[in-house]
Amino acid sequence: MFKIAVIGGSGLLGRALNDELARQAGWQCVATAFSRPSPQMIPLDVRDSVAVERFIDHVAPDAVVIAAAERRPDVCERDPELASALNVDAVRTIAAAANRHGAWTLLISTDYVFDGTHPPYRHDSIPAPLNAYGRSKLEGERALAETAERGCVLRLPLLYGPVISWSESAVTSLVPAIVASAAPNGQAAAMDAWAIRYPTFTPDVAFVIRQMLERHARGQTISGIVQWSGDEPMNKYEIAVCLAKALQLDAQLTPQRAATDATPRPHNCHLASSRLEAFQIGRRTPFDIAIRQVVSGQCTTSLMQGE
Structure with a gap:
């Protein structure tokens, strides 16, 4: 063993x-x-x-x-x-x-x-x-x-x-802002387009x-x-665009071209x-395949309702 x-x-x-x-x-x-x-x-x-x-x-x-x-x-x-x-x-x-x-x-x-x-x-x-x-x-x-x-x-x-809360990953943590931006009268969500992540x-x-x-x-x-x-290579703005597509949401997203985090990254x-x-x-x-698996997981409905 x-x-x-x-x-x-x-x-x-x-x-x-x-x-x-x-x-x-x-x-x-x-x-x-x-x-x-x-x-x-x-x-x-x-x-x-x-x-x-x-x-x-x-x-x-x-x-x-x-x-x-x-x-x-x-x-x-x-x-x-x-x-x-x-x-x-x-x-x-x-x-x-x-x-x-x-x-x-x-x-x-x-x-x-x-x-x-x-x-x-x-x-x-x-x-x-x-x-x-x-x-x-x-x-x-x-x-x-x-x-x-x-x-x-x-x-x-x-x-x-696969997550049990959207906040578990810096990728899925973008979902609440994406959902809010797609709501009636929702405000555009600013997304970092400076840092390149993999x-x-x-x-x-x-x-x-x-x-x-x-x-x-x-x-x-x-x-x-x-x-x-x-x-x-993807920045958070590009990740958010893919997430919105996977969630089938018409999100309002704005790229932020300069670093804005308080903690240096x-x-x-x-x-x-x-x-x-x-x-x-x-x-x-591939990211587009994997992210669809994540957002279509069994937990998605409760996550959308709870956060």
Whole structure:
């Protein structure tokens, strides 16, 4: 039995990963949750080092995926101590516990470790984060490298996928404004047209992680830093146009050509995925197809009514 512990299994990526791994014969996936507890997941606050060690020792996994993080740039900017506790200290605790069982530890990181001025970025490009979120994730990468005897970092860009609330992803968080702009007497919604993002579908990322885990199970463990990204450059205005089409709404959208975020964000952090592609790892679902799947999901009606 190949055992995987997924730390942060109730989040946007964690749920997609649980679904992917549950289909693998001979694999056992044990997932944790903090803000969204469920009977299928073990409650765990990654800031509680004793609880983390107890969980890892109980599961005795062959691999650990760290998907838990504080990923909201504005929150990290306001509360850097929280960002450090979740994105750095917890990584060190989990990796140290995983070492005792010889487990491979995969840390999910971000394109925000780069400043966005010279894309595309390779896995060995020099990081230069612009904000507290990027700095905390870079420190987390270093904590993994310093602690894990068998570790790997997977950097990812803007994620979207099946949601339980529109606010879960910066992609679907645009929906309420799109809906409001399409209402009778609705006001036009201003959408950022400055930052270039590469929206990446969480089921595709889960597929990539499963392929990485398969290599580990075969004794072909990947270490160091790897990256995966969608290959369609889009700003939020273009994303919103696609969303409105998928929702079949006649939305009023206005592109904003200048950066307006209070927290500094990079212009274009396109991640090169060449290292994983060299291992013949990867899958990309076209954005227009994937976003239709997201908005036509079973939760769509309640989301439209509730937000």
